[in-house]
Amino acid sequence: MPVDELDVAMDNFTKDEKRLSSLLILHYDPRRFFAALAAANVARAIYRHVDR
Amino acid sequence: MWIGNRRGLYFVVHGSMPNRIGKRRDQVVEWKKAFNHQRALVEPPITEFVEFLHERGIGQMDMVTVPPPSFHDYGAYPAQMLCERALGALGLNLVLLWPDRYAKSGKHWSANISKVYAPPALDVRGKTVLVLDDICTTGNTLVAAMASILVAGGYPAGCAYA
Numbered sequence: 025m026p027v028d029e030l031d032v033a034m035d036n037f038t039k040d041e042k043r044l045s046s047l048l049i050l051h052y053d054p055r056r057f058f059a060a061l062a063a064a065n066v067a068r069a070i071y072r073h074v075d076r
Numbered sequence: 077m078w079i080g081n082r083r084g085l086y087f088v089v090h091g092s093m094p095n096r097i098g099k100r101r102d103q104v105v106e107w108k109k110a111f112n113h114q115r116a117l118v119e120p121p122i123t124e125f126v127e128f129l130h131e132r133g134i135g136q137m138d139m140v141t142v143p144p145p146s147f148h149d150y151g152a153y154p155a156q157m158l159c160e161r162a163l164g165a166l167g168l169n170l171v172l173l174w175p176d177r178y179a180k181s182g183k184h185w186s187a188n189i190s191k192v193y194a195p196p197a198l199d200v201r202g203k204t205v206l207v208l209d210d211i212c213t214t215g216n217t218l219v220a221a222m223a224s225i226l227v228a229g230g231y232p233a234g235c236a237y238a
Contacts, residue, residue: 057132061233062204065085069226 083189083219086234088212089128101238104211108154122158125237126165134166137233138203143221144174144193158237159208173197173205173225180220190227192220200230212236 090100103120110117134140140163145153150172160170173196180192207221218234225232 055131055133056136058134058206058233058235059136059204059231061085061087062137062206062231065222065226065233066231068085 083215084222084232084234086207086212086215086218086222086236088236088238089125090238091212091236098238101211104158104238108211111154119158119161120238122162122165122237126162129162129235130166134168134206136204137206139171139173139198139200139205140168140208141171141173141205141221142208143217144176144178146177146179149177150175155208155210158210162208162237170208171198173200174221180216189220190223193224195228196225196230200225200228202229202231204231204233207232207234209234209236211238 090098100120107117107120140159142153142155142159145155148154150156156170156172163170174193175197176194178193205225207218207225209218212218215234218236222232222234
């Protein structure tokens with residue numbers, strides 16, 4: 025996944041969220057992009073203390 | 077192409093920064109307007125959309141759904157039609173998680189984003205769910221749908237066509 029796409033995506037994220045989401049997305053196979061996106065959404069919710 | 081806003085991560089295939097600008101987007105908006113006025117118009121091409129979904133691993137998601145319509149009915153819902161056509165090309169099925177219409181209003185937003193839409197009708201706990209949509213303007217529809225799934229225990233991702 026191109027880095028500029030990630031930068032745009034995480035424009036409004038805090039430093040920790042950026043780091044975690046980048047890790048989740050970049051360390052996945054691009055062919056599992058949607059799964060990585062889902063994982064990043066859940067990680068973000070945990071960071072923001074969304075009650076699951 | 078770009079992803080996300082401050083409330084969640086999603087992807088717009090024919091998106092641009094700033095959004096609300098783009099040839100493909102105009103095409104889809106025109107098609108939806110014609111659809112609402114019951115005029116015939118050629119549907120926008122979805123080849124690139126289908127390729128994108130396939131390359132990024134849509135087949136690994138447990139469910140693929142669309143946000144609930146605010147004033148259309150299922151069966152005559154442009155987003156559903158577009159997504160069903162794209163999924164049909166990949167041999168996948170669309171799952172409808174919200175059986176009723178839901179309109180978003182300021183009242184809902186001020187309360188809780190996860191309560192804009194009702195909880196999903198099916199059990200999504202521990203399942204990866206992809207929310208597909210035809211148009212993304214502010215991302216609120218996708219984010220609200222994702223929040224509803226998130227609170228129900230699912231793993232949501234979002235993707236829009238233009």
